[in-house]
Amino acid sequence: MGDIVLCREGYGSSRVKKNYVSTDDGRLLVVDQSPTGTTVSHFFRSVFLPQGYPESVSQDYLEYQIWDTIQAFASSITGTLAAQAVLKGVGVGDESATVLAATMTWILKDGTGMLGRIVFAWLRGSSLDCNSKRWRLFADILNDLAICIEILAPNFKSIFTPLVCTAGICKSIVGVAGGATRAALTQHQARRNNMADVSAKDGSQETLVNLAALVCNLALIPLVTGKQTLIWFLYVIFTCLHLYANYSAVKCVVMETMNQSRLNLIVKDLLDSSHIPGVKQTNHSEPVVFRTRRKLEIVLGSSVGKLCNSAKDLQDLLLLYKGMPYLLGLNIKRGEICIALSEGSTTEDQLQSCFQAEVINYVYENLYKNKTLHSSLSPMVQALEGGDVLGTLTASLAYTKSTIVAFRQGVLQQGWTVDPVLLNANEWRARWDSNGVTDKKEF
Known part of the structure; x- marks a missing residue:
């Protein structure tokens, strides 16, 4: 009769495969069909990569983690150099130094x-979620600055404590900005409601990198x-590597x-070329060092x-809107x-209002550049040239109402999500009616 394969299984997209075979004598035989070496690679994948x-x-996960690993290694090396400098500054190895002075310096630094x-x-x-990439890079730049101050501090005995405290403030900001933005990026990377797993495996990867850096530091110090x-x-070599990797x-x-x-980039591209850019193109053009520059x-x-x-x-605005x-x-x-x-x-209302604001800003920025704008923007151009604020608002609102539905459909087709949006809205909310009565509240 011969053996019969009853079932075949595989582990996700990995090459781990098994067959369940019924033998002539009725036994169930498990046959591993995985290529040679797959078991070892599967073990390391399960230890250091999220399940599944x-x-x-997200598709950017692997590239991001590679660069994040490089920056973590470089940061560990420079951090050890700074730690050695701080210990020297507080008196380690100096017979004239007192435990009290060192303790007070450390307490002030922590405080x-x-x-x-x-x-x-x-x-x-409130802005860390909205601009997580820029704040993540800011945190790492500030961390390198703090390390630089700590390495310098022992050379300035008279102001050693203020310098170390300044470095402590910088590192505390790094902790807040880095931790918060890491959480935002982890939320973006987790695609199966597996944020905890992605975060845990990220911690395992960083721990492994720090262990490797620890071995290097033992030989280097x-x-x-x-x-x-x-x-x-x-410091210069590893800081340059750290910044480039980040x-x-x-x-x-x-x-x-x-x-x-x-x-801002989407609206500019739309008004320049009547085309809504894709997610990847816009993200690669997004400024991550400085804020977006607008005239308004x-x-x-x-x-x-x-x-x-x-x-x-106010009454004019209430009538217009x-x-x-x-x-x-x-x-x-x-x-x-x-x-x-x-x-x-x-x-949706926040997105529409910011779309209208971006259109006004676009027309205003191009007003004196001798650039030919689309005919649909002509009423706004004329109003801005004449200094007519209410006319500008009226024309921009009419343009927004005529294009917002197509804009929403276009961004969805390009892969954007419109709920939630990260437009950094403040908490003021108001009530108004047709008689021009408002009641401001802050929640």
Whole structure:
């Protein structure tokens, strides 16, 4: 009769394969069909990569993790050089140094770092999700600066403690910005509601890298101790590697959610070429070092009081935006477009209001560049040239209403998601009716 294969199975997209065979004597035989060496590679994949890789993560996962591994290794090397310098500064190896002085320095360093962490989270916490790539790179640049200060500190005995405290503040900010943005990037990479698994495996990868760096440091430290020129040479080399790897890491991330920087690029491309750019193209063009530069800054979720200077201005806005979930005001002198949201506004309303604001900014930026704009933008051009703010708002609103449905369909076809959006809206919300009555609230 011969053996009969009853079942075949495989582990995800890996090459681990098994056959379940019924033998002549009735036994169930498990036959491993995996190629040679697959078991070892499968073991390491299961230890260091999320379950279901690569289907369970975003397409940019592997490239990002490679660059992240390189930067973590470089950071571990420079961090050890800094730790050696700080220990030397507090008196390790110096017979005249006291335990009390070293302890006080360490306490002050930790204390100022804790305060810095609280203040930074208060001032910038809400923008970390919206601009996670830029803040991630900022955190790593600041970390290198802190390490530089720590290496320098022992050379300035009179101000050693203030320098170390400054470095502590920088590193505390790095901890907040780096940790928060890492969580945002992990959320982007997790495609099977497996954020915890992706985060845990990322931690395993980093631990392995740190172990490798630890072995290198054990061999390196005896060679560089007391040799300042060699220390600075290694610091420069590994810092350059660290910064390049971090820049490459954030540039390769492709996020489908819209923030103000990506929306700015999409609207510019749309108005320049009547084409909505794809997710990958826009992400690669997104600035990750500096903020998006506009002539008119966009403030979403603004207080109603910032939109107008008089009761008549407010009444004009209420009449223009009658029945709409937002009010948009333009102040050319301040270089601002402020958007007040109603209590019932949705993410779609936020996207539409920011789209209108980006259109106004685009026309304003190109007003004096002798650039031929599409005929549909002519009413806005004429209004801005004449300094007619209300006319500009009226023309931009009419253009937005005529194009917003096609815009939403276009971005969805290109792979963008419109819910949620990361447009960094403030928390002011208002109520208004046709009689011009508003009631501001802050939640």
